Amino acid sequence: MLLEDQSQIESGSLSFQDSGLYGMFIGVYDGHGGRETSRYVNDNLFQNLKRLTSEQQSMSVDDIQRVFRATEEGFLSIVARQWTVKPQLAAVGSCCLVGVISNGILYIVNVGASHAVLGRAVKATREVIAIQLSTEHNASIKSASR
Known part of the structure; x- marks a missing residue:
């Protein structure tokens, strides 16, 4: 049976190249009604964070909000494209509990019921x-x- 919940731990460089941002990323994604959303978040949230920190060469609360927004918009675009084939995608979701440590600062993000x-x-x-x-x-x- 496929699990709805996903998790990940990433340690080391939070960005590409030599931006100097090192730290740790921990994500727990609780699937709701199916695994599609939590799987998508697991596959994309950290990658979006790496991309953004590489571009900005810094991290802030606003940056983390942009990462979550980009991840949500990415999944919504999949739902829109596959609506006629997989309308059930519009009924799945995920709660996220994320912790990021970067440059001595701890960021905690709680989206949904976590x-x-x-x-x-x-x-x-x-x-x-x-x-x-x-x-x-x-x-x-x-x-x-x-």
Whole structure:
């Protein structure tokens, strides 16, 4: 059975060439109603980030918003092109929880209904404790998106 959810971890250079942007990218994509959207995000979001940081040679909140917008527009163009053959593509979606560390700055992006949770290791017991970072998990609720 095909899984709807996707994830990825990328470490090292966040861009092409020698822009000096090094860091880490972690993405978790929760599929809704099918795997098409989460698979598309998995295949394209990080690539869009690399392309943009290569062009800009920097990273900001605005840049990350542009990356998400470009990824969304890319999937919507596929839906529009394949509407007559695969109308079910219009009914699938994905929530995204993404973390990017670049130049000592941590960016967290929560799009859709994703939980933001931090895992903390306890040395004495060697267990990992989950610390909830958001009280709500649906980004459409204003208090969860702050």
